[in-house]
Amino acid sequence: MSEITSLTLYELIKNIKEKKISSNEAAKSFVDRAEKSKKINAYVTENFENCLKLSKEFDDKPNFDLKLPGIPIAVKDLFCTNEVRTTAGSNILNNFVPTYESTVTQNIWNEGGILLGKLNCDEFAMGSSNETSFFGNVQNPIAEDLVPGGSSGGSSAALAANLTPVTIGTDTGGSIRQPASFTGTVGLKPTYGSCSRYGIVAFASSLDQAGPMSKDVKDSSILLEVISSFDKKDSTSIDFKRNNYSSELTRNIKGLKIGIPKEYRVDGMPDEIEKLWKKGIEYAKDCGAEIIDISLPHTSYALPTYYIVAPAEASSNLARYDGVKYGLRSSGKNLIDMYEKTRSEGFGEEVKRRVMIGTYVLSSGYYDAYYLKAQKVRQLIKQDFDQAYNKVDAILTPSTPSSAFKIGEKSNDPVSMYLNDIFTVPVNLAGLPGISIPAGVDKNNYPLGLQIIGKPFDEQTILNIAYSMEEKINYKNNITDWWMK
């Protein structure tokens, strides 16, 4: 049998159910590997001792009917975990220990999952490279000094480095799909309203969604089934009939119509991305899908819209960090001075930039010109998709306009960093589900991903397409454990 840490979630569950591996053995393997993988800097907070203890308790009294029986799982440090420090990658929450649990993580523990620890991410999920984290850069296991993508960069790196069998991230503009693409892993952003936002540190509330990140498509379907639930504690949670995503997973996608949007052929897109996309179209055809050219005319307006809507919501959400109720407090000569110093010392550069943009676009006299305008364009972007879905069942695009870049390469130019999310942002603006699967490599052997976008609440279809294409693509990550040498 191959090493425990390199098993997929599905294989690990099977082995645990067949009593070939105990939960404690699995936990030990992941903890041992994490101890040897500090250089990746995936963890912000380790929960190793507790995980080993809980896994033992599971083994003493196992319940194999659970969906994640005794499975150790590390999660992005944006999910509040009861009694376990939750930082959101920020200095301002450096000492924050929640007294409650996010619904999504609670769903995982209810099904037998055990917390391994909290994974690094861009500060308040604002970033595309994990370089804005207060807790330092994360190494992409693919090659040294390469970013793992972001904001769920600790999650994608931990997954690719076999430090966790599966993980969860959050995606506001691409923060699950882009890091998945950069690390040769699978990342799914569900339809807005599928997974509860309760207990997730808020960034942009109308865009934020939690979702699974995994080594293959089947694992994402298993985890989605666990985390997707209607929750009264989230006022935008939607009560719809959820599929049994993993048992309904099929490679029969014959006759499904897949749209190819011409506007995603952006200026300056590298040849290798274009080639990958063409290859993807061929794979989809081989799987029996019908390919249809479509148009999403407002695509190029998505990023500018996003950079009004997301900072505006962020500036409002982050107003709660005032040095009074929790988190960091700096001393000041009066109340206002204390607020200003706390926020200046507690927030990093990118977060300040976005709070400032958000405050500006919502300030008196500018609301109509920016925020209202953006909300109108957002409507047009959503209508583009609505019309496309009259003709097709799903849409196939590249996940990102490039492969992973070097640490430091884009950190001084915010706009060039923002362009990373050009293919993922429209999906958040329209509230749709999207999945990124590894589909090939570039000239440096760095992974490249393809994205499949679905109709609202139709995660099953994009999972099925991804599952079929995955078999044809047959992608294998070639990770050498260089960080252990």
Place this chain on the structure above:
Amino acid sequence: MTIDLKTVKHISKLARISLDEKKAEKLSTDMNSIFEFIEKLNELNTDNVEPLTSIAETTLRFRDDKITSENIREKILKNSPEKNDDFFVVPKVVE
């Protein structure tokens, strides 16, 4: 349109983030390049477009006006940087 230093300082007051001169200048440069990129939206005529305020076409749910969590005072105060019995403590506001 340009976002000058004076505007940046005004916005930083509204956002309750103190900035030194150097950081304010850097932010002014960054914000200008970001807004240059955002201005693209003005190409579009949106006069007859309804703003999208909720992505899921549902109305917000009502709930009964009942207390569902009780005796959580300690939990709420637990992470406070400074507290006094049952209160959050802030710098003196009234002279």
